[in-house]
Amino acid sequence: MFEKLFLKISITIWLTIIIVVGFVFPIVDFPQHWYEFPLIPGLEDKARNIFFHVPMAWVTVVAFVMSMVYAIQYLKKRTSEYDIRSVAAAELGMLFCVLATVTGAIWAKFNWGTFWNWDPRQTSIFILLLIYAAYFALRSAIDEEQKKATLSAVYSIIAGVTVPFFIFVMPRMMKGLHPGSKGDSEGAGPVLEFKMAPNMLVIFFASLIGFTLLYWWMYSVSVRLKRLEEKV
Amino acid sequence: MKTLLIPAYYVFFKDTVSEFRTRYAFNALLLFVVTTISITLFAFGGDTVSSHVLAGIFWIIVFFSAMSGLSRTFVSEEERGTSVTLQLLTNATSVYLGKLVFNIVLIFFLTCIIAVLYQILVKDFVVQSYGIFWLTLFLGSIGLASASTILAAIIAKANTKGTLYPVVSFPILLPLLLTLINATRLAMEGAFFKEAVTDMQVLISYPIVLITVSLLFFEIVWKE
Numbered sequence: 041m042f043e044k045l046f047l048k049i050s051i052t053i054w055l056t057i058i059i060v061v062g063f064v065f066p067i068v069d070f071p072q073h074w075y076e077f078p079l080i081p082g083l084e085d086k087a088r089n090i091f092f093h094v095p096m097a098w099v100t101v102v103a104f105v106m107s108m109v110y111a112i113q114y115l116k117k118r119t120s121e122y123d124i125r126s127v128a129a130a131e132l133g134m135l136f137c138v139l140a141t142v143t144g145a146i147w148a149k150f151n152w153g154t155f156w157n158w159d160p161r162q163t164s165i166f167i168l169l170l171i172y173a174a175y176f177a178l179r180s181a182i183d184e185e186q187k188k189a190t191l192s193a194v195y196s197i198i199a200g201v202t203v204p205f206f207i208f209v210m211p212r213m214m215k216g217l218h219p220g221s222k223g224d225s226e227g228a229g230p231v232l233e234f235k236m237a238p239n240m241l242v243i244f245f246a247s248l249i250g251f252t253l254l255y256w257w258m259y260s261v262s263v264r265l266k267r268l269e270e271k272v
Numbered sequence: 273m274k275t276l277l278i279p280a281y282y283v284f285f286k287d288t289v290s291e292f293r294t295r296y297a298f299n300a301l302l303l304f305v306v307t308t309i310s311i312t313l314f315a316f317g318g319d320t321v322s323s324h325v326l327a328g329i330f331w332i333i334v335f336f337s338a339m340s341g342l343s344r345t346f347v348s349e350e351e352r353g354t355s356v357t358l359q360l361l362t363n364a365t366s367v368y369l370g371k372l373v374f375n376i377v378l379i380f381f382l383t384c385i386i387a388v389l390y391q392i393l394v395k396d397f398v399v400q401s402y403g404i405f406w407l408t409l410f411l412g413s414i415g416l417a418s419a420s421t422i423l424a425a426i427i428a429k430a431n432t433k434g435t436l437y438p439v440v441s442f443p444i445l446l447p448l449l450l451t452l453i454n455a456t457r458l459a460m461e462g463a464f465f466k467e468a469v470t471d472m473q474v475l476i477s478y479p480i481v482l483i484t485v486s487l488l489f490f491e492i493v494w495k496e
Contacts, residue, residue, distance in 0.1 A: 115489075115492060163450075167443050167446050167447070168443075170442060170443035170446070171443040171444075173439075174439050174440045174442070174443055177436060177439055177440070178426070178430065178436065178440055181430040181431050181432045181436050182429065182430050182431065183431065187429060187496055190492060190493070190496050191426050191429055191430070191493060191496065194422075194426060194489045194492060194493050195423075195426055195440065197485065197489060198419075198422060198423070198444060198482070198485055198486075198489070199443065199444060201481050201482070201485050202419075202443075202444050202447060202478075202481070202482070205447035205448075205474065205478065206446070206447045209447070209474055210447060210450065
């Protein structure tokens with residue numbers, strides 16, 4: 041009980057600090073103090089998006105993988121517990137997927153000029169949204185609980201194996217604006233060398249941890265709620 | 273191996289014969305193709321259309337006609353109540369392989385018809401590299417069939433079969449479709465085979481991945 045309360049409060053404090061720091065720390069030409077971020081030409085204040093947008097996209101992927109892993113577990117063990125976990129992860133994945141898409145689109149409007157321009161990464165997050173939508177559509181179309189759990193588990197696995205195609209293959213084939221696309225001078229690939237200033241890097245990773253913990257907390261609440269619903 | 277392939281051949285044979293007798297899927301598909309091509313022709317109205325758009329529309333026609341026909345293989349088994357008999361008579365993997373081959377043949381046949389009609393009727397659709405074009409059609413058919421066979425098996429167990437099928441298939445097929453559109457555009461622009469190699473690699477690896485996963489999980493879906 042106290043552990044959960046402690047977790048809840050510490051996540052709140054942690055993320056509050058990150059949000060405040062992410063928005064408030066000044067961006068200057070030549071940073072001299074530990075709290076000043078360097079100015080990146082062309083990005084300016086818009087660079088702050090990296091503290092929020094990237095962790096959201098990261099959580100989306102984590103949730104997607106977790107949902108798939110629990111789907112496999114469900115098919116192995118056939119207990120509703122794993123189905124509950126798989127759905128809870130998928131629901132939160134969808135939420136964070138929408139958040140990442142929206143924050144990305146707003147940022148793109150001010151940095152690239154349009155909300156949407158079918159950059160490979162935008163295409164892939166759009167496909168991820170469609171997969172989640174199809175997953176829930178499939179679930180709602182089946183009445184019987186066990187059948188629903190089994191078929192949606194298989195679907196999420198099939199969707200899972202196609203993910204590498206649009207995360208690793210497509211960005212290399214298509215020209216895009218995100219870092220790591222074809223034509224990027226620093227090379228193509230999903231894993232990039234970090235060239236952020238050290239203080240930005242610290243906050244970026246702190247935010248990544250914060251968002252992951254937030255996801256974990258929301259996930260555990262959702263799982264407990266679903267367990268209770270099942271009992272009733 | 274023999275216990276797998278011979279029943280698979282019979283499942284394929286059964287489906288082909290029943291298709292020849294009823295021509296249910298094929299007639300519906302053919303009419304669908306004619307309708308969509310004529311609608312696009314009306315919409316073009318003699319304008320010149322870029323190769324990007326034409327390649328996209330070509331695969332839209334193929335995608336939706338595949339979506340209206342390929343789910344039949346499993347939906348008809350469920351509707352006629354013959355799936356239980358089939359479960360008793362043979363093993364799941366053979367059923368999957370038989371249905372997969374049937375779907376590949378059906379969709380390839382369909383794609384060829386669409387390709388020929390499209391080339392005759394749409395005047396801007398001029399293919400310059402025929403090798404790339406037909407290879408794309410062939411690999412594309414296998415890719416479409418590989419994903420849609422297992423999805424059809426899932427959909428056949430759901431309540432709303434017709435509308436759900438394209439919704440569920442689209443995100444899975446999108447990486448394939450984008451590659452197909454790109455390869456078709458290259459074929460229209462007269463690219464050398466060297467330029468299309470990346471696309472072909474995707475077109476070959478996609479069905480391999482999906483057929484492997486389908487073989488692993490088909491039995492679970494089929495016995496549900």
